[in-house]
Amino acid sequence: MSTPVLFVIVGKNEPLFEAEIDTHSSIGAPGQNDLSTRQNYFVLHSALDLVEKSAFTTNSMYLRVVDKVNHQQVSTFLTAANVKFMLLHGGKGEEVVKNFFNEVYGYYVKLSMNPFYKYDTPITSKAFEARVRAAARAYLS
Amino acid sequence: MSRSSSTNILDRPLGRSGARPNSSSEGTVVSLSAFAYIYSELVQYHQGRAASISELERRLESAGYGVGLKVLEMTAYRAKETKRETRLMSILHFVSSSVWKSLFGKAADSLERSIDHTDEFMIIDYEPIASMFVSVPADLGQLSADAYVSGIIAGVLDGAGFSARVTAHSVKVEEGEYTKQGGNAMPGMPPRKDKAVFLVKFSPEVLSRDTALER
Numbered sequence: 001m002s003t004p005v006l007f008v009i010v011g012k013n014e015p016l017f018e019a020e021i022d023t024h025s026s027i028g029a030p031g032q033n034d035l036s037t038r039q040n041y042f043v044l045h046s047a048l049d050l051v052e053k054s055a056f057t058t059n060s061m062y063l064r065v066v067d068k069v070n071h072q073q074v075s076t077f078l079t080a081a082n083v084k085f086m087l088l089h090g091g092k093g094e095e096v097v098k099n100f101f102n103e104v105y106g107y108y109v110k111l112s113m114n115p116f117y118k119y120d121t122p123i124t125s126k127a128f129e130a131r132v133r134a135a136a137r138a139y140l141s
Numbered sequence: 142m143s144r145s146s147s148t149n150i151l152d153r154p155l156g157r158s159g160a161r162p163n164s165s166s167e168g169t170v171v172s173l174s175a176f177a178y179i180y181s182e183l184v185q186y187h188q189g190r191a192a193s194i195s196e197l198e199r200r201l202e203s204a205g206y207g208v209g210l211k212v213l214e215m216t217a218y219r220a221k222e223t224k225r226e227t228r229l230m231s232i233l234h235f236v237s238s239s240v241w242k243s244l245f246g247k248a249a250d251s252l253e254r255s256i257d258h259t260d261e262f263m264i265i266d267y268e269p270i271a272s273m274f275v276s277v278p279a280d281l282g283q284l285s286a287d288a289y290v291s292g293i294i295a296g297v298l299d300g301a302g303f304s305a306r307v308t309a310h311s312v313k314v315e316e317g318e319y320t321k322q323g324g325n326a327m328p329g330m331p332p333r334k335d336k337a338v339f340l341v342k343f344s345p346e347v348l349s350r351d352t353a354l355e356r
Contacts, residue, residue, distance in 0.1 A: 059227045082300070113211060
């Protein structure tokens with residue numbers, strides 16, 4: 001699988017965290033050209049409407065695949081406080097994606113316990129980013 | 142010389158909530174007196190900066206709001222069910238049982254729906270810990286020291302997507318209304334004369350969304 005996965009955490013108003021993870025390169029740097037990266041962001045953000053629509057129809061946190069564009073799928077996970085974790089990927093298995101989301105959810109809850117982290121603000125912690133990338137490499141490759 | 146903690150906060154385990162008797166896991170329990178001291182200092186801090194009673198109440202509520210958001214995430218995560226609450230009644234049950242248990246060690250005493258207004262609910266607690274050691278002077282009128290807890294409730298509801306206005310009221314306990322099971326909840330303390338009633342008023346769009354989901 002040569003396409004990198006794009007992982008975005010979206011709060012109520014703005015994206016809180018973005019990471020383009022290339023699961024096959026040893027460094028986490030974006031290897032793709034700018035155009036497809038921008039397209040990927042666009043696809044993810046346009047899927048937000050669909051997420052909002054189905055947010056209150058189900059009470060499970062994992063929303064499976066909410067959108068399919070070309071050969072890529074958008075999977076979403078909603079936390080208890082309606083923070084959306086979205087993953088743009090090229091057809092990874094359900095279980096794999098669910099495990100990745102659960103791991104990141106654990107990190108997110110621990111991060112939110114930090115009294116210096118204000119809810120719904122961008123996440124700037126490098127430790128969090130490192131752990132998300134490690135989890136992606138562990139679960140999604 | 143840098144002093145960094147040996148483990149990052151993202152690596153520390155979250156542990157189980159509250160006190161479980163005979164449990165070997167490290168449940169963090171904080172003493173009531175520690176909370177009472179810190180809370181008393183918090184109230185004094187805000188009182189010095191607030192110009193009016195309602196401003197003091199607002200400050201206490203916004204102090205509790207941030208806590209509510211974190212409590213929501215934490216309690217949901219610790220419950221380990223990958224389920225969120227989408228319905229009004231279920232989020233209210235969540236607040237009055239799970240959230241109360243993780244904050245105060247017991248479920249709220251009752252949850253009632255107001256007869257006059259369909260969008261108002263009341264959560265009743267006979268032993269509210271925030272106002273346990275607080276006596277409100279006459280010139281502060283209707284202020285309840287539990288404004289902090291109503292801020293927590295508002296944070297939980299808002300975070301879950303049910304925006305609501307929560308206010309705390311102190312209501313006198315009727316004769317014979319409250320029967321303590323198994324002795325005094327607080328040994329050595331006289332029984333409370335007032336109970337705390339948290340009035341939760343949901344915004345109209347929350348109610349319309351809930352009735353739409355009913356169908």
